[in-house]
Amino acid sequence: MEISKSNNGGSSPSSGDEFQGMIKGVTKFLMMVIFLGTIMLWIMMPTLTYRNKWLPLMRIKFGASTYFGATGTTLFMFMFPMIALACLGCVYLHFKKRKSMHHNDRETKGGVLSALRRPMLVKGPLGIVSVTEIMFLAMFVALLLWSFITYLRNNFATITPKTAAAHGESLWQAKLASAALRIGLMGNICLAFLFLPVARGSSLLPALGLTSESSIKYHIWLGHMVMAIFTLHGLCYIILWVSMNEVSEMIMWDTKDISNVAGEIALLAGLAMLLSARILPSETIELTFSKNPKLVYTPTSILFVNIPGVSKVQWHPFTITSSSKLEPEKLSVVIKKEGKWSTKLYHKLSSSDQINHLAVSVEGPYGPASTDFLSHDALVMVSGGSGITPFISIIRDMIATSQNQKCKIPKITLICAFKHSSEISMLDLVLPLSGLETELSSNIDIKIEAFITRDKEARSEAAMEKIKTLWFKPSLSDQSISSILGPNSWLWLGAILASSFLVFMIIIGIITRYYIYPIDHNTNKIYSLTSKTILYILVISVSIMGTSSAAMLWNKKKHGNVENKQVQNVDVPSPTSSPTSWGYNSSREIESSPQQSLVQCTNLHFGERPNLKKLLLDVEGSSVGVLVCGPKKMRQKVAEICSSGLAKNLHFESISFSW
Structure with a gap:
């Protein structure tokens, strides 16, 4: 293209x-x-x-x-x-x-669209919800109520004492049976949309500017609706069966129609789900992988990681901290020791310096199709603890943009809160081990306000723990991370969707015509609904696997020599850095290096929490993007400030891993 x-250095269409x-x-x-x-x-x-x-x-x-x-x-x-x-x-x-x-188009923020994106509800069971989300939720609930009321009104008009008696029911029992059925139909509407928000490879969410992570709350809302509606659906039928002395219906498994037992099992399984999390103050690991330079991703993207040496079956998502612009051949994720999996990984890496190889499988990256950070005059990023990780990728991306492209970079303010001074080492991850050789570009304005809430002063240099870097030797089978469908992955995904649907239709058409149709019309039997459903699921799975495998093999043959080059074994020294550069003896002469340039932009505050209201309202600019990632109370506080009306230039966006 x-x-x-x-003449002015821009570009015309x-x-x-x-x-x-x-x-x-x-x-x-x-x-x-x-x-x-x-x-x-x-x-x-x-x-x-x-x-x-x-x-x-x-x-x-x-x-x-x-x-x-x-x-x-x-x-x-x-x-x-x-x-x-x-x-x-x-x-x-x-x-x-x-x-x-x-x-890199700059858009003017404000007006009706800006107002619709502002938080409307900050505290409550729905979490932080914008005006737009409330509107769509209200419309969806209205659709459910419209469907239920219309179904009920039209069906009740046909129920009379005579028609009820013909089925061995009283009038109220007939109406209860009709209501129970219509409640189930209302639940089907929720089921139709239930898994759309969490489909990682979906093209619908990125087209709307969403990601599967940002849409988890919609999945949770729909899940709660499904469970509430189908619980009511089941209770209505139980009351009906008890009143008619037909409790045996609860154990009926009809192969031709809907099975009551299967529905009861599904309902009980759904009601048995519980969700819990525990966050522990602990150490942090940064894993860096080799990647193909043609693989690009946006800031705040995530990568699913599987480490067979820790667990062969567990896959965990982590925020990517690197920038594909700043580090074209590397990809990094940060892992904090919080659960059994990450604790085992931390002990595996920290217990010995003699680990030469670490087998890792990855899936992704997944992230927004594009970001609009450059459309703001200023960016304020508020984080708590490990919530800083998505902002590391944003800062690195901004640094790369300031070096490679002639466009105005927003003023960046990072407000981060840590419990202990040892966690200041997280700031060492703002810049990569490689990728910057001189001081930060004068085109980028970064300010870091770091708050250590539980320590009154910086720890002595002797007590500070240095960051340890392990360099692994790649094996012959190691491959760099690359796009499995090549550079035109979205077009290939569309081709896979279309072709798999076509293959599914062809196979189902043949099976129905020459196998199911003769059974239904030439014998006294009817092909069971259960068997037909299993057959459809099997055929669509085979269709997707076949077409996607063919596309993958084609792209591997076409781009394999470039995309899947072997990871080279580079013998380099293991650099170490220490968080003491951020606190202890920080008054020494600032060296001409990116890391020390960043230290010079950092203000440390010991024994206090950030005054978020003052810090946010003091930021100048006609459009200020406010991003927050951290504890629930922190997200609520920032959302409350942005929606209070005290400053019209604040535009809120929450980045959360729990809802």
């Missing part, structure tokens, strides 16, 4: 940029049409118009086929729109990624 340079912009616009329009059409379908579903006019017509067109049967209507109504949205999202993200690699 060509970019024509203007070329024909290639205009074409990409047109593709993005058309893609967004098609996605909006399909999305609104799907919402309209959900709204109309409980109505008599849908039941008496739309549904019979769709069953004639899609449900009467000998190749798909009644399932054809379901595939057309629910599966096809989501596949189409996902494929279009892949196309949109591909062109958006290409543009973001060459442009």
Whole structure:
């Protein structure tokens, strides 16, 4: 793609940029049409118009086929729109990624959109919630109530004492059975959206500017709705069966229709889930991997890590602290000793200096498709403890941008709180071991306010523990981290989605026509719903595995020599740094190095907590991006300040690992 340079050092759109912009616009329009059409379908579903006019017509067109049967209507109504949205999202993200690699657009913050993103609720069971999130939650609840009330009203109109007696029921029992069924249908709406927020490889979330981590709370909200609705659904049926002396229905397993036992098992399993976490003051590890220079990722991305020497089955997500711009051939994550897995890893690495090799498998990175940090005049990042890790990647990315691109960098203020002075060593991770050889660029303005809450003064240099760096020797089988689908990964993902759906339809059509259809129509038996469901799951799994494996092998053959080069064994000395540079004897002459330049920008505060209100309101700029990652009370306090109206220039964004 060509970019024509203007006289003032900027860039003017070329024909290639205009074409990409047109593709993005058309893609967004098609996605909006399909999305609104799907919402309209959900709204109309409980109505008599849908039941008496739309549904019979769709069953004639899609449900009467000998190749798909009644399932054809379901595939057309629910599966096809989501596949189409996902494929279009892949196309949109591909062109958006290409543009973001060459442009850094600054947008003016403010107005209605800024107001909608402000926190509306700070404390409560929903956590920190913006105006936009409240609006969408209210609309979703309205959809549930509309569906339930409409279903109930239309069905109650057909229930009379005569029709109830024909089924051996009284009038209230007939109405209770109808209400129980409609409650279950309302729960199905929640189930349809339940797993969309946490799909790591989804193209829908990045297209909306979201990540699976930032959408975990939506998954939790939907999960609670599902459990509440289906619990009520089950209780209604139990009351009905008890009143009719048909308690034996609770142990019925119908192979042709819905199984009561399976539903009861699923409900009890859901009710048995409990969630707990414990944070312990402990040491920190930074793992650095070799990566392919063509693999790029945005700040705040995460990487899933598996270390067979610690556990062969456990995968844990960690925030990436490195920047693909500043360190094109390295990728780093920070791990704090908090649970059994991380404690075992810490002891494994710290107990001996003789470890020559550490086998690690990774998945990712996963992160937002793009970030808008450059659109602000200033950035304020508030962290508590290990919450500093996502901000390390942001700072490194800003440093790289200031060196390589001619654009205005926001003024950066990092407000970090630690319990003990030994944790100041986390600040040594703000800059990488390599990647910077001279002092920080004059184009970047960084200020660090570090608060040590439980220590009154810095520990003596003798008592401070130095950071120990271990260098592992790679084995012949080690490979650098690279994109498994090559440089055009979003397009390949769209191709996998489309082709796997097509393969699924072809296989299901053949099986239905030559195996299921003869059983249903040529014998007295009916092919069971349970067997059909298992068959569908098996076929779609095989389709996805087959198409994705073919795409992976194709890209490996095409880009294998470049993408999967072996990690080279580099014999370098093991540098060590000490947190004493941040506190003890810090008045010594500042050397001309990036690390010491950063020390000069740091103010240490012992025995006190940050006055967040004063620190935030003192930041100047027409648009100030405020990010927070840390304990719940800290996130709530920052959100409360940003939503108070005391400063119109503060734009809040929470980065959290627990909701």
